[in-house]
Amino acid sequence: MKIGIIGAGAAGLTAALDFSSKGHRVVIYEAAPFIGGQASTVTVGGAPLERGYHHLFTNDQAILDLMEDIGVGDAMKWYPSRVGTYTSGKVYKTTTALDLLRLGAIPLLERIKLGLFALRVGRIKDWRSLESDTADFWLREQLGGMAYEKVWAPLLRGKFGRFYDQIGMPWFWSKIQTRFASRKGIRGREMLGYPDGSFDTIFNRLTAVIQARGGEIHLSTPVENINVKDRTATGVIARHESGELVSEDFDIVLSTVPSFSFPDIVELPDCYKKRLLDVHYLAAIVVILELDRPLTSFYWMNIADHTIPFLGLIEHTNMLPKEWYQGNNVLYLTNYLDRSDPVYKMSQNEILDLYLPHLNKFNPEFDRSWIKAIHYNAVSAAQPIIPTNYSKAIPNHRTPIRKLYLANTTQIYPEDRGTNYSIRMGREIAEMIMDDEKENWRHWA
Ligand SMILES: Cc1cc2nc3c(=O)[nH]c(=O)nc-3n(C[C@H](O)[C@H](O)[C@H](O)COP(=O)(O)OP(=O)(O)OC[C@H]3O[C@@H](n4cnc5c(N)ncnc54)[C@H](O)[C@@H]3O)c2cc1C
Known part of the structure; x- marks a missing residue:
């Protein structure tokens, strides 16, 4: 089969790996100029670092298995994390159950x-x-x-x-x-996983394996339309970097785009479209500061105080070696919000003016002069809002258009979204599609 995949995030790349391992030809279209989607990286202190903080838990089995399968299992390392919680004007250590x-x-x-x-x-x-x-x-x-x-x-x-x-x-x-899975006993500290070389280690190897099997990955190439004939997907129209629109035929199209943008690229029956649009997403805005010294001694700081305009401080180099980033201390300030929230539309400087005055609550000595570099990222489909009784409302991977499938983070349940689950979903959907095709052939035979 020739399979068109929309999106080179964890789900799209994993599905492509499994299709190509069975001899199918894959072509991946990615709108961004980079692979990895929400787990993609920017260069910070000379090294790749995720645009939004990323780590893994010990029960993230699907990603650990995938790493073994593609020969980068040894890159996964485990680190004890230190957790703090800011409440009632004070930071409390909440690393172990005993701390609680x-x-x-x-x-x-x-x-x-x-x-x-x-x-x-x-x-x-x-x-x-x-x-x-x-x-x-x-x-x-x-x-x-x-x-x-x-x-x-x-x-x-x-x-x-x-x-x-x-x-x-x-x-x-x-x-x-x-x-609980990542923590051992009442005194036990949580162990978190992070691959040597960042999540790029996984995505770069996936890319290399897919390409070695003849797969294609087109970056900066958004799909603008999915071609449909007789309620069957027949291919896609994508805008290449040059601006040229190119149409390509496929036997199967797998989309990994967010639910709110899927109806923009294909005409869908109202009942399925409603299912997609009924799931809200929160966006994330993430500021990465490179500091000349640590702000706190914690890796993860929960902020239980609505007067602070961000939800968490993740001090990456309080868990990972700062030598990786030319000795700089890497601090994420993260927040989830509606795409319609005025803060989502603020410029980097406006966000800094809003956020920075609050850092003294975590370290009274903090001064803007500690900042050596700033990176700002916004993710539009960061967190789906999963309501009650969702098992009855999940959009089906098999869309009402034949040969067209959807795999995005709104279809992960009951777990919260995460790279592990997008990888699990990528594998499951590849298997589902290959089984469906076998079944179709049996009907024809
Ligand atoms: C701030 C933040 C922190 C996180 N922290 C963690 C963590 O610690 N651990 C963890 O495991 N997970 C974490 N996650 C979640 C994890 O990153 C995601 O769940 C996972 O990467 C989603 O992968 P995906 O392939 O399903 O979707 P995506 O990564 O969203 O991939 C979809 C891809 O489709 C592309 N696309 C969209 N429209 C088009 C189009 N028309 N044409 C072509 N391409 C298109 C997008 O550019 C994107 O690359 C975090 C997420 C965020 C936002």
């Missing part, structure tokens, strides 16, 4: 309740029993008190904004499962 028991911002009995609550959710095996409740309902009604007010309510509002009370409980359940 010492979290002075809430009374002792409520800390114990918080730990027992996490254990209880961690023991739930079947997420389906949680599907009809929101995470906010569970946290408010079943945990409640100061643990909800001081920690969870601000974190939920910070992450999901106006959607904070609509997120299905399976999201919280999957977060707890992942965190």
Whole structure:
């Protein structure tokens, strides 16, 4: 078969790998001038670094298996992380379960309740029993008190904004499962994974293997239209870097674009289109600062305070060696927000004026003169909002157009989106498509 793939992120590249391993010909179109999608990198301190902070958990099995398959398994290294939580005007160490028991911002009995609550959710095996409740309902009604007010309510509002009370409980359940898997015992520190050479190590090798098998990857080549004849996809029209529109025929088209932009490139029946557009996405804006010294001693800082205009501080070089970045300290300031939010449209300087005055809350000595370089990135489809009972609302990978498939982050469930799950989805959809084609041939034979 000749398969056209739209998007060279984790899902598109992985599907292309599996198609090409079975002898199919793949052509990938990528709108951006780089591969890797949301996990792509920029050069920071002379080395590649993800535009948005990235790490892996010990139960991210699909990506670990893929790395082995393509011969870069040895590049994955594990590091202990240090976690802090800013609440009530102070930073608390929340690295281990024992630290949580010492979290002075809430009374002792409520800390114990918080730990027992996490254990209880961690023991739930079947997420389906949680599907009809929101995470906010569970946290408010079943945990409640100061643990909800001081920690969870601000974190939920910070992450999901106006959607904070609509997120299905399976999201919280999957977060707890992942965190427990990455942490050993009450004193255990969380171990997080990061590949030597950044996530580029994985995407560059995928590219090399796909190309060695005859696959093509066209960067800066957005697909503008999917050709359809008799309700069957027949190919794509893409705009090449030169500006020229080129049409190419395919036996199968696999799209990995976000749900909100899929209807822009293909005419879809109303019921499927509604399913796609019913899922909201939050965008992310991420500022990377290269500093001449560390801001804090933590890798990950949760910010449970709505007066601070960003959700998290991720100090990359508090977990990874700063020597990789010419000795600079790398700090991400991250935020999720609606694409219609005025902050999303702000210039880099406006964002800095908004954010930087708050850094003194984490280190009173912080001064703008510590900043050696600034990188600013915006991701439009960063976080799908997954509501209650979503298993009944997920858009099908098989679209109503024959030979046209969709695989994007709104179809990952019950887990939260992540590179591991896009890789798992890329593999599953490649298998699904190859099985469907075998089935079609059987009908014809
Ligand atoms: C700030 C941030 C932090 C994150 N942190 C982590 C983390 O720590 N660990 C983790 O595992 N995951 C993390 N993730 C999530 C992870 O990066 C994504 O879930 C994953 O990379 C999505 O891969 P994908 O292939 O499904 O989609 P994408 O990466 O979005 O790929 C889709 C591709 O399609 C392309 N495209 C769109 N329209 C067209 C078109 N018309 N024509 C051609 N190409 C098109 C896009 O340019 C893009 O490259 C993070 C994400 C963000 C935003």
